[in-house]
Every structure is written in structure tokens, then in C-alpha cells.
Amino acid sequence: MDEQTYTTRAPAQPNQSLQYGTECLLQLVSAGRPIGSREMARELKREHTHVNRLLGTLAYLGLAERTSDRKYIVGPGIHVLSAMSLRGSHLLTSALPRIRTLIEKTGMIVALGVLWRRQVCYLYHGGPEKSMEAAIVGSDLYPAERSSIGMIMLAQRTKEYVKSLYQEQEKDMGGEINVNALLQQLLEVRTQGYGLNDNTSLAVAIGSPPMAALAVATDMITKEEIPLLVKQLHETADGILVDMKNLQK
Amino acid sequence: MDEQTYTTRAPAQPNQSLQYGTECLLQLVSAGRPIGSREMARELKREHTHVNRLLGTLAYLGLAERTSDRKYIVGPGIHVLSAMSLRGSHLLTSALPRIRTLIEKTGMIVALGVLWRRQVCYLYHGGPEKSMEAAIVGSDLYPAERSSIGMIMLAQRTKEYVKSLYQEQEKDMGGEINVNALLQQLLEVRTQGYGLNDNTSLAVAIGSPPMAALAVATDMITKEEIPLLVKQLHETADGILVDMKNLQK
DNA sequence: GAATAATAGTGCTAATATAGCATCAAATGT
DNA sequence: ACATTTGATGCTATATTAGCACTATTATTC
Structure with a gap:
């Protein structure tokens, strides 16, 4: 492995x-x-x-x-470990105020996640009707290839890495993935600069290479909505990065 | 070491x-x-x-x-690591709603911390005027022997452990600690079942042995206030434990 | 600026920490 | 009840690693 x-x-x-x-x-x-x-x-x-x-x-x-x-x-x-690493990470603490703002601006669900192997692990997942304390740490890991967050993060990885990641444990991890199709999708994601999943969620990377990704989600994201949402996501992501840097002084 | x-x-x-x-x-x-x-x-x-x-x-x-x-x-x-461990821990997510309630009830600062070596690492530290997102992950590690959270957690450790912990690095860690006096204090804390620091903060353990501790803090905690606050802290701590167990199913 | 001291990083190799086979007791499956 | 699988361990060969010595780089001192 x-x-x-x-x-x-x-x-x-x-x-x-x-x-x-x-x-x-x-x-x-x-x-x-x-x-x-x-x-x-x-x-x-x-x-x-x-x-x-x-x-x-x-x-x-x-x-x-x-x-x-x-x-x-x-x-x-x-x-x-979680307390110390959370404190060392600065990601969640930097992101929370800006996530709140993004939720208010868009009225959508906002998610912040990281990629672990082929899974997305959510640090935040919630919309306007959900309290912050209930939205912190989404419950389940989610397959990366079915997640806008996962896709935008995988898109910044090498082809070799993705191949290797998906060619092992194909049967164990719940179904076989067509790696070539996935790579094709990832190329598209990389080109666009955002991940779009089922027209229901849209993600951009935080950092380059991305340490995490930020997404909005709703029932239906129309083509027309995408440019503004991507802009808002990028602004939020960039703001998070700035705040993280400031917290590290 | x-x-x-x-x-x-x-x-x-x-x-x-x-x-x-x-x-x-x-x-x-x-x-x-x-x-x-x-x-x-x-x-x-x-x-x-x-x-x-x-x-x-x-x-x-x-x-x-x-x-x-x-x-x-x-x-x-x-x-x-922070996302995954936070998700595996369930502590912060279980604690947040109950911390909110405790802040509302007491009007005081509430802190949730864990003990790492001779330091307290805060997962939460904030009062009624502070937003939740700003209170998550207090900034600095804090010397355990000067913290009600640290003391209540150290009190559940063996005398040998505490001796060993404090007899090394005395000079490095910012001043010498009189270990015997500390052990005497810890005995008192253990007997009382709560840690009290400078009459400004009061902590009880979460779990037995304690995985974390929960404190309230204000300018001056009077002797008369202590029993009710300890009761409220214990109720909150026990509720956190129950919620954690439920999240683990 | 030159000399000195401290640093991070590495090669090398002795030795020790560890990987894995075999075994056992306990738990699970049929 | 028997068969299979499991977690844990002892043992030992050996692969990994600890640490000495060294180098290039950086920081400090004069």
C-alpha cells in the first residue's frame, strides 16, 4: 500500500x-x-x-x-491530540467567522473539509438553519470522488497519486471506480478551478497546494450562479488563509 | 524523560x-x-x-x-489530523451545546480543556459576550498548576506521575515548582472534587479517569457560590459524557 | 569582515528495536 | 461440540534505527 x-x-x-x-x-x-x-x-x-x-x-x-x-x-x-492539533492547525478557528458570513451571504449550506486518502472529512457542514455548534465536524467521512470538496482537492494531486490511490482496495472501499474516467473529471475540475458535484455543491481549494477546501451546497446550483459563487468562495478561502497566517504570529 | x-x-x-x-x-x-x-x-x-x-x-x-x-x-x-481526531474524539461537538447552556445559566466564562504534560490546552474558552466561533480553541497553553482545569486533572494522577512530571525540566518550564506543596494542593483538590484557582475559576473533571475538565471563571467566586456551581458543572460534564456515548453509536 | 560557534542534515555502521513466524488461550461461527 | 478466527505473546533473525563523526550553512561574536 x-x-x-x-x-x-x-x-x-x-x-x-x-x-x-x-x-x-x-x-x-x-x-x-x-x-x-x-x-x-x-x-x-x-x-x-x-x-x-x-x-x-x-x-x-x-x-x-x-x-x-x-x-x-x-x-x-x-x-x-485533537485539542493540540486543532490549536496548531488554526484552520477551523480562522474559518468559522468567515463561514458564518458566507452562510449569511448565500443562504446555502457551507462545508469545510479535508482529504484523507479517498475520503473527505468535514470540519464544518451546515446551513443557515443549523447552529454553529451542531455544524462543527460533520458526521461521516464521505467518498472524495462523489464530493466537490474531494474532487477539487484530488485535482491538485498528481495523476500517479490518484491512480495509486484508486487502484488499490477497489473492492473494499465500496465499488469499483473507473480511474480513467475519474482522471478525466479531475482534469476538468483542475481546468475550471472548482469542483461541482451533481449541480448541488460547488467547492474551491484553500491554499495551493490545497490544505482543505470550502464548498457551498443547495438543491440546485444553476450555471448562471456559478461565477458569483466561485468568486465568493475564493474570497472566503483567501480570507481564511490570511487569518491563519495572522494567527501564526 | x-x-x-x-x-x-x-x-x-x-x-x-x-x-x-x-x-x-x-x-x-x-x-x-x-x-x-x-x-x-x-x-x-x-x-x-x-x-x-x-x-x-x-x-x-x-x-x-x-x-x-x-x-x-x-x-x-x-x-x-485535527479534523480526523476531532471527529473521533466527539468531545468538542458534544460539549458545545451544553457549554452554551452553561454560559447562559451562569453568565460566566466557561472553559473546556485537556491536560498535556504540564499544560492545559483549551478547546473552548469564552463567556457570554464572546461568540462561539471566537471561543473555540483558546490561544495559549496554560500552566496546569495555575489552572483549575489543570489541577482537577492532575489530582486524578498518581503521586509518582506528578512527581516525575514536575521534577524534570524545572528550570526550563518557567520557574521551580515546589512539588510537595503541589501534591498537598492536589490532595485537597481530590478531596473536594473540584479545582479552585485564585477564587476566580472552578473546575470539575469530565470522566473518570478524566479525559478533560470543565471550568467556570469570573472575577470572584464566593464560597457560597461554590456548591451550586459545582453541581451545575457536574451536570454539564455528565451530560457531555452521555452525548459522547450517543455519538459513538 | 573575519573568526568562532551553533545549526541542520547526512553517511556510516554497530547494535538494538522490531518484524514476523509459531504458538496459545479466548472468542466466534457452524 | 468441533472448527475457525481472533488477539496477544515469546523468540530470534535481521532490518531498522541510534548515534558518532562529518560537512555545509547560518548565526553570533569580536
Whole structure:
């Protein structure tokens, strides 16, 4: 399995345990339910003992917890990790005021998400009738190729990366994806500069390369609406970036 | 340096690289500014090359980023980690509606925090006049021994753990702490079941052992106010726990 | 500006941490 | 009840990694 890496230049001596350990951690978090070590090993296509050992260490660190029926769930340390990483990220705190403004301007649902493997993970997902506290952290991971957020983020990835990502686990991840069709779509998305999904949601990237993406969603986005919405999305995304920079001083 | 571990029973073969790698990551996140590998090695009391290698790996994974002046800051992967861990944690999403209610009831500042080493990291910190989006993720880490949240959380830790935590890095962490006096205070906190700091803030634990703690703060909390506030805090904390459990189905 | 000190990063290699096979007890499936 | 799968571990070969020594770069000192 090809692990997600960000720089094409590996350090002199990459630490494999750290790499595979964080992989296990994110897989555990994504499971959202108790998961056994062999099941996870099958999902990650890794030797069982290896995964069992890493899960054991995560439990030792408090990031995982063993259940009475010998499975693993996230542990108390996840709260520390989420608090610290949220504080280090600055993304949600920078985005929230601007999301509020965007919701008021458009009257639409607004979503802020990040891409993890082939899934979009929402930091925010809600519209005008939803309170902010209820909109923070959408519930389920969502398939990237069916999401405007996912598509705009995948579009900034290399063809090789996308191929690799989608040619593995095709059966496991809920249906087979025609990779060539996907790549064609991604080219279109890249050209347009926004992702459009089913004429119901429209996304632009935050940052370049994108660290996240911002979308509006409603029942039907008409062709005529797109340019203004894209402009508004870009302004909001750019504002988020500026605020993040300011928070980092 | 004694790494924070949650279970007294180590697994058969704990993975040291994962342990030290996550340590580096949290230290990087807590720095909040660019930090060099030697500086971090000094902070962590670890051999320099080791830390440099781990930071290099974190950069490879996108969790860190190398700056042009050869230092490290958090990288784009931190947004993925924060989104995923926040989603896996359920703490903030469960707490927000109840925090809103508590603010309305008390008219005070409410804070939700977790303990990382000797620091409190706030997931929420704000009062009635502050918008929710501005109150999410308080800015700075705060010394635990000067915080009601820190104290109530430390009070549930073993004497050995607290001793170990405070006897190292005394000079580095901004002043020497009288550990015996601290232990005496923690005993008092444990006995009372709440942490009180300077008569300005009052905290109770969320969960047992506590995963987080919840506090109210105002200019002056009188002795007479304490019982009702403690009751309200406990009700809120218990409600958060219930909501978290429900979100995990 | 030159000299000195500190830094990040790397090569190398000894050694130690770890991967994986085999095994066992416990849990699940038939 | 038996068969299968599971999580966890011991053991040990070996791959990964820790750390020494070094280099190029940057920062500090005079």
C-alpha cells in the first residue's frame, strides 16, 4: 500500500514505525467503531502482528483503548491530540467567522473539509438553519470522488497519486471506480478551478497546494450562479488563509 | 524523560519510534513557532539526530514542514489530523451545546480543556459576550498548576506521575515548582472534587479517569457560590459524557 | 569582515528495536 | 461440540534505527 506522503524528497532515514503508526491511528479514528487488530491489518494490507503491536503501543500512549472484547477504539489521548492539533492547525478557528458570513451571504449550506486518502472529512457542514455548534465536524467521512470538496482537492494531486490511490482496495472501499474516467473529471475540475458535484455543491481549494477546501451546497446550483459563487468562495478561502497566517504570529 | 503513558501494563513490544515520534509531533504543535531540531532535542532531552530524523519523517508525512531557515513548523497534514481526531474524539461537538447552556445559566466564562504534560490546552474558552466561533480553541497553553482545569486533572494522577512530571525540566518550564506543596494542593483538590484557582475559576473533571475538565471563571467566586456551581458543572460534564456515548453509536 | 560557534542534515555502521513466524488461550461461527 | 478466527505473546533473525563523526550553512561574536 502506498502511504500518503507529501514531499517527493524523503529524508535520509525515514522512520518507518512512525509512518505506519500514524497510519494505524488514522485508520482507527476513521473506523468510528471497535475494530480488531486482524481486521485492521486486512484493511491496511499489513502483517497482523505488526498492526497488533502498533495498536498496543497506541493504547499504551492513550491514543487507543482496548475493549473488553479485545477490540480497539480511540482512547483518552485522542482528546489531547485533537485539542493540540486543532490549536496548531488554526484552520477551523480562522474559518468559522468567515463561514458564518458566507452562510449569511448565500443562504446555502457551507462545508469545510479535508482529504484523507479517498475520503473527505468535514470540519464544518451546515446551513443557515443549523447552529454553529451542531455544524462543527460533520458526521461521516464521505467518498472524495462523489464530493466537490474531494474532487477539487484530488485535482491538485498528481495523476500517479490518484491512480495509486484508486487502484488499490477497489473492492473494499465500496465499488469499483473507473480511474480513467475519474482522471478525466479531475482534469476538468483542475481546468475550471472548482469542483461541482451533481449541480448541488460547488467547492474551491484553500491554499495551493490545497490544505482543505470550502464548498457551498443547495438543491440546485444553476450555471448562471456559478461565477458569483466561485468568486465568493475564493474570497472566503483567501480570507481564511490570511487569518491563519495572522494567527501564526 | 518519562513519557506520558496511560496504562500501567505496557504491551509485549511497545514501539519506541511511534512513542517518540508522537512526542515530537506534540512538542512541535505546542511550540507554535518555527523550531529547530536541536532546540527541540534540548527541550525533549533527546539525542539530536534522533529528533532530527523524527522531524524529517513528520515532514515526509506532511505533519511538519521545513522552513527556508531550516526550522520546522506544523505541516498541511495537521489539518487532516485535527479534523480526523476531532471527529473521533466527539468531545468538542458534544460539549458545545451544553457549554452554551452553561454560559447562559451562569453568565460566566466557561472553559473546556485537556491536560498535556504540564499544560492545559483549551478547546473552548469564552463567556457570554464572546461568540462561539471566537471561543473555540483558546490561544495559549496554560500552566496546569495555575489552572483549575489543570489541577482537577492532575489530582486524578498518581503521586509518582506528578512527581516525575514536575521534577524534570524545572528550570526550563518557567520557574521551580515546589512539588510537595503541589501534591498537598492536589490532595485537597481530590478531596473536594473540584479545582479552585485564585477564587476566580472552578473546575470539575469530565470522566473518570478524566479525559478533560470543565471550568467556570469570573472575577470572584464566593464560597457560597461554590456548591451550586459545582453541581451545575457536574451536570454539564455528565451530560457531555452521555452525548459522547450517543455519538459513538 | 573575519573568526568562532551553533545549526541542520547526512553517511556510516554497530547494535538494538522490531518484524514476523509459531504458538496459545479466548472468542466466534457452524 | 468441533472448527475457525481472533488477539496477544515469546523468540530470534535481521532490518531498522541510534548515534558518532562529518560537512555545509547560518548565526553570533569580536
